[in-house]
Each structure stands twice: as C-alpha cells, then as structure tokens.
Amino acid sequence: MLPDVSDPRKPNPARRSERSRRAVLGAARELVSEVGYAKVSIEAIAARAGVGKQTIYRWWPSKGAVIFDSFLELSEGEGEEGIRLPDTGDLGADLKAVMRATVAEFADPAFEAPIRALNLEIIADPALADAYREKLAGPVDEAKKERLRSAQRAGQLAADADLDLVLEVLYAPLYQRWLHRAGPLTPQYADALVATVLRAFAP
Amino acid sequence: MLPDVSDPRKPNPARRSERSRRAVLGAARELVSEVGYAKVSIEAIAARAGVGKQTIYRWWPSKGAVIFDSFLELSEGEGEEGIRLPDTGDLGADLKAVMRATVAEFADPAFEAPIRALNLEIIADPALADAYREKLAGPVDEAKKERLRSAQRAGQLAADADLDLVLEVLYAPLYQRWLHRAGPLTPQYADALVATVLRAFAP
Known part of the structure; x- marks a missing residue:
C-alpha cells in the first residue's frame, strides 16, 4: 500500500x-x-x-x-x-456610504498607521508603486468604475465622464488631507466630496 | 575716528x-x-x-x-x-495657467525629486507636517484663496463655496497622481482639473 x-x-x-x-x-x-x-x-x-x-x-x-x-x-x-460596491440604484447614497466608511477607516489610528507605512514605501519606490497599482489599487479601482458605469447607464453620471478623473476627484482630497493631517476627517467631509463629484460630473 | x-x-x-x-x-x-x-x-x-x-x-x-x-x-x-496668483478677471484662464505650470514642475525630474523627499518627511512626521502647513503651504494657500475670493466677488465661483475644499479638489488629484506615479502629468490634465472645479463650484 x-x-x-x-x-x-x-x-x-x-x-x-x-x-x-x-x-x-x-x-x-x-x-x-x-x-x-x-x-x-x-x-x-x-x-x-x-x-x-x-x-x-x-x-x-x-x-x-x-x-x-x-x-x-x-x-x-x-x-x-x-470586490463590489453597493448598487442600490442611487449613486449619491451608495457613494456616501462608501466614502463615510473610507473616511472612518483613515480616522482610525489602528488602521491608518500601517497604511501610512505602506504609502511611504510606495512613494519612495517606483517598482513598489507599480506592484501596488497592479495588485492592490487596480482591482479596487476597477470595482469602483463598475459602479460608476452602472450610474452612467442609469443617467446619473455624464456618459462621457473620464472615470479615472472621477475617482481621483472623489478620493484624492481625502487622501491628501489624511496624508498631511491637514484637516478633519468627518462624515460631513465624505458627503461634501460626493456632492462635489455629483455636481462636477452630472449628465 | x-x-x-x-x-x-x-x-x-x-x-x-x-x-x-x-x-x-x-x-x-x-x-x-x-x-x-x-x-x-x-x-x-x-x-x-x-x-x-x-x-x-x-x-x-x-x-x-x-x-x-x-x-x-x-x-x-x-x-x-x-505670493500672488494672476488675476486677469477670467478665473478659468488664470487657473489653467497656474495649474499647467504646476503640472510641468511635477513632471520635471529635477524639481520633483527634492519635493518627493520633502513629502516623505512630512508624511512620516506630524511635527514637520505642522511646520510645513504653517510656514510653507499655509501662506501659499492663502494667496490662492485670495484669487478665489476675487472670483466669488466677480460671480464666477459660488459665493458659499468652501475654499479649502475647492483647493483640495483642484490640487489633490494632481498630487496623488504624481505621488503614486499613477498617470500622465500633461497640460490636458491641468485643464481637466480646472474644468472640474469650475463646474463643481459654479455659482
């Protein structure tokens, strides 16, 4: 045997x-x-x-x-x-839910410390930045774009909006504010970013 | 003597x-x-x-x-x-000139290398982040807000726009794209950021 x-x-x-x-x-x-x-x-x-x-x-x-x-x-x-973003049919409500959760994570010391460490590595090292984009940020961004495409089909977002730019306008202000500790990270701030994007990229 | x-x-x-x-x-x-x-x-x-x-x-x-x-x-x-931003009376033209120059600086290896080094220090060190905001970023942001206030008086920007948010939406996407080497830094990109802000914060 x-x-x-x-x-x-x-x-x-x-x-x-x-x-x-x-x-x-x-x-x-x-x-x-x-x-x-x-x-x-x-x-x-x-x-x-x-x-x-x-x-x-x-x-x-x-x-x-x-x-x-x-x-x-x-x-x-x-x-x-x-990875999938909520899709209730209401883009504003879904983005607010996602952004409020994201803001809360960045405001949490236990979460933000390792993310800050990772960001320092990525900023200093172009090869790591590539790997990060390919393996981590890329798939997550693709999931977010799927939600935005659904909103475009529903007529809630301009059909010709540059989705990379939409994601940057939505997330980069939060990222920079957190990275430089430049202002409060609150649910109101999350809502303001969503309102800005909805207005800038309205159909 | x-x-x-x-x-x-x-x-x-x-x-x-x-x-x-x-x-x-x-x-x-x-x-x-x-x-x-x-x-x-x-x-x-x-x-x-x-x-x-x-x-x-x-x-x-x-x-x-x-x-x-x-x-x-x-x-x-x-x-x-x-520090003073151009004020020709046309907010869009003035912001495009400023943002095109900023994008060109970040795309220039001789300029971007020391700025990247400085950013790594600021991100890692909260005390340095405070000093940076007080001595470097603060006065520059104030000059930018002066230009935005002039645009508010001229009816080219919503009177109740949160000027901190306006500056974040204008600069943070460029900052993040540069920091993560996540996309091209071109005059077209500068113009797209200005167009986004003008639309999001229109009167």
Whole structure:
C-alpha cells in the first residue's frame, strides 16, 4: 500500500511553510500598527512570528517587501469574495456610504498607521508603486468604475465622464488631507466630496 | 575716528555664518535632487558646502530639518516679492495657467525629486507636517484663496463655496497622481482639473 502523503497526522513541509508565511505576515501587520514602520525590524517580525530571521530573508528581500505582502494578503482575502460596491440604484447614497466608511477607516489610528507605512514605501519606490497599482489599487479601482458605469447607464453620471478623473476627484482630497493631517476627517467631509463629484460630473 | 565695523575688507563672523548657512542649504537641495533623499548624508552635505559636519549639527538637529529649511529658503525668496496668483478677471484662464505650470514642475525630474523627499518627511512626521502647513503651504494657500475670493466677488465661483475644499479638489488629484506615479502629468490634465472645479463650484 502506498503511503498517504496528505495524511494530516504526518508533518507536511508545505503546510508548515504556509503556516510560517502567514505568521510572518500577521506579525508584520501587528508590529507596524503598534510601533510604526520605522521601528519595525526583521528581527522583531521573526521573534513575533516564532520563525528564524533566515526564514524571512529566504522569502523576502527587504522589510518593505514583507510589509507590502502583508497588506496584499488582506486584500486577497477581499478578492476571493469579489470586490463590489453597493448598487442600490442611487449613486449619491451608495457613494456616501462608501466614502463615510473610507473616511472612518483613515480616522482610525489602528488602521491608518500601517497604511501610512505602506504609502511611504510606495512613494519612495517606483517598482513598489507599480506592484501596488497592479495588485492592490487596480482591482479596487476597477470595482469602483463598475459602479460608476452602472450610474452612467442609469443617467446619473455624464456618459462621457473620464472615470479615472472621477475617482481621483472623489478620493484624492481625502487622501491628501489624511496624508498631511491637514484637516478633519468627518462624515460631513465624505458627503461634501460626493456632492462635489455629483455636481462636477452630472449628465 | 571709530573703526567702521561694516568695512567689507574685514572678516565679519555674521556674514561668514550666513554664507555657510546658504552653502549648506544649497548643497542639501542639490544632493537631494541628484541622489535622492535616502542617500543624502550630513557628511555629503558638509563636503559639498565646504563646511565641517559640526557646523551643520550646531544649526540643525537632523538631516530632515536641513532639507526642510532648504525648501523653506526657496519659498521665503518668493515671500519677499509676495505670493500672488494672476488675476486677469477670467478665473478659468488664470487657473489653467497656474495649474499647467504646476503640472510641468511635477513632471520635471529635477524639481520633483527634492519635493518627493520633502513629502516623505512630512508624511512620516506630524511635527514637520505642522511646520510645513504653517510656514510653507499655509501662506501659499492663502494667496490662492485670495484669487478665489476675487472670483466669488466677480460671480464666477459660488459665493458659499468652501475654499479649502475647492483647493483640495483642484490640487489633490494632481498630487496623488504624481505621488503614486499613477498617470500622465500633461497640460490636458491641468485643464481637466480646472474644468472640474469650475463646474463643481459654479455659482
């Protein structure tokens, strides 16, 4: 009789590897949130994850790469369910719901600290910026555009609106305000951004 | 007869100090443009400026502080003449001229490299973000708002428009696109941003 290689009682190197990988990514996210990107070290991630430093260096070339992957993992979880914006038929109401939730996330210290760390990496590193756009921002933007196209078909948004520009006008002011800590992040602000976009790109 | 302390042939410590300070700030700007923020060292700035490392540490606590001051010096030059936006009476034409010039600056590698370095510092450091807003961004934003108020009086912009929001909608999309290298920086893009703002905040 042939041995059953998938026998769960037997040690399985692939499964052990995957467990270590997830532990490293989880530790990276936790540490960035707790102490900030600058103070996180590969040593600290290894200790928190319960793996050797060499294990991390075997899989990732740098601290920035580990942290980027740790965010990518979060987003891949979303990807499995499919990213989709609410579509109740009322573009204004749907965008307000999404923007209020986004503003609340950026106003939350536990959420914003790792996102700030990731942004610093992306801004400093063109290759990481490309990877970010391809793997993280791109699919999310595509989902948002799907909602905008539905609004165009419903006559709630100009049929010839440049959807990249619509998304920039909707999100970039929030992003810049958050990045520079330049003003309050409130539900009223979310609503004002939605109102601006609806007016600027009305049919 | 009393000695003339302002005799230009005599060594003057205050004048020598000011010359060193300007040499340091000029060297900091040059080096950031040439090799990027991460690779600039206090040693390299001192060597380029022809001063001792201790001279720099006597005046500035950190590399970030030197670089911040080097940008502040540029802006103070502007301040002496007074920052003022063109006002031909045509808001659209004036904003297009300003935004086309801004887009061209961000598309210029020699200009954008030190600005990117400064932005990384500001994003990572809340105290520097405050100083930036107070000393650099604040006065410039005030000058821009003066132009917008003139347009409100001329009936070219809604009288109740939130001018902070108007500036964010005008500049933040360009800022984000540049920061993430997410799209082309062209005169057409500048014009599209102006058209968006004029429509969103029409009277």
